[in-house]
Structure formats: structure tokens, C-alpha cells
Amino acid sequence: MDTQDLHAFVEVAETGSFSAAAERLHLTQPAISKRVASLEARLGRPLFDRVGRRITLTDAGIALLPYARRVAQELEDARRALSKLSTEIGGRLSIGTSHHIGLHRLPPVLKRFTQQYPEVDLDLHFMDSEDACDAVLAGKLELGIVTLPLAPLANLEQRRIWPDPLAVVISPEHELSGLQTVDLPTLAKYPAVLPDADTYTHRIITSALQRHGVAPRVRLATNYLETLKMLVAIGLGWSVLPRSMLDDSIRAIDVDGLALQRELGIVWHQRRTQSAAARALIEDLLASA
16 A cells, blocks of 8 residues: 555545645645545545545545555655654655745755755645644654643643743824723724634733623634734724834834743644754754744
8 A cells, every 4th residue: 555645635634625735745736636536546435525625535545544644654654764864854844834934934954954954855834823733743843833732632742942922012193003002992892803712812812801801892803813914004903913023014012011922833743753853943943942
């Protein structure tokens, strides 16, 4: 049984899409279809039901999936173990990170790392921090450079690299912009635009407000901080953003009794073998913290 066929099957099963699987594996959709068809031919039974654009696992596909996942993970662990033995640092290093960290924190880190280790092929995935942590735990990614979870996750090692102070921000034309400080009940009367409820950043914000007995009136939520900044700038509501994003288009306002900060850092699986490239990047990040 060809391991590449198994990888293709797992990705299609998990994404529910041949095109999405092709994107994740950096292949064409026909190549993915060919690999799945080859696996089905070897097994003598279909693995997916294809009804229009909808793809679902057959009973055979459901039975095969956990075994295919284990094989894929064992092979990845073997690759990392062999990489660890090498005196040269190279090979593929899969990393998940958020768009904000990728834009504002990672460029100098990755520039320095790739100059020092040109034989490393970076496989960089942009996603929500929560999804990156899940992917590391599932063995799909080796490292996550993310907003750190508020509470430790089982089997996930995490290290803080950058403190990220947050600020309540408003448009310069907002009704509250003439005030130096504002109390929380007053702020809560105005609509807010905040990160999605499932994000660590949203939980940091709402838990701090709840401690003061205040719930925000959320007009709109999105995962992208750059989008939130734009929405604040055009006057759709107040938000909470990293202080590093402040410029003339938005302004920070002090809120009585409210001090917010999130922690940005690196995560990896405690029980999985790290490649030499992963260890080198961890050491580089920790040295710069």
C-alpha cells in the first residue's frame, strides 16, 4: 500500500474536499484523485461516496481512517527521528501561525533562521492559533507560533516569546474620543467589534470584562485583527487590539481598572520526536525572548 496514497486519503477525509486536500499537500486535484483511486483499486472497494460536490466516507473509509492516520504519523515521527540524528540541519519544518504573528513578529525570525539554515524547507501554514495548537497535538504540524492558550493543554509544551499588551481602541471620531479615561459600564453601552468567540484573544477580553460584571455589545466578530482595525477606524465600534497596531487611524483609550495582555509564543507536542530543524528554531526563539 503506497504511503502517498494513504496521505491523500487522510487529507481528503479530514478536509471533505479533493481540492482542499490538494492545496494542503501542494499537489494538483487530479493527482489527489489519482492517488485515492489507486488506493481504492488496491483495497477493492470505494472509500468515498461522491454525490455532487459532497464527499462522505463509506463504511470502508471510516474503518480505514484511524489506521491510515497512525501510519502517516508513524512515518512523520520516523522522519523527524532520522532528522534528529543528522549533523546537518535541513529537511521540512511544518509550522502553523496566525496572520497577525506572521505579519508582525515572524519576518525577522524567519529571515534569520533561513539565512542560518538554508537547507531547511519551511512549510508555513496560516491559521487561527487554536487550530494551530490542535494541528500540533494531532501531529499534522511540528510547531505552532501562536497566541498561547489561557490554560495548559494536555501534551502541549508551550513557551512565551513575546508579551503582547492590548489596548481598548476607538476611532478618532468616536463619541468617547475626547475623554482621557472611561469606565467599563460606559464603554459597554457602545457597540464593539471583537475577535471571534472561539479565539484565545476573545476569551482574554471577555473574561476580564466579566470580572467587572460587564458584557460587551458585539456588533461584529472576525478572526482577523487587521480587519478589526479597519472596522474601528471607520467607526463601527470599539475593539481590543495589540498596542503594536496603534497608528493615526485609531486611538487607545484608558479604561478604569482594565489592563489586558496576551502571550505569544511557541508550542510543540511533548511526546513526539522533534526534528533538528524544529529544535534549532525553538532555541533561536527562546534565545531572543
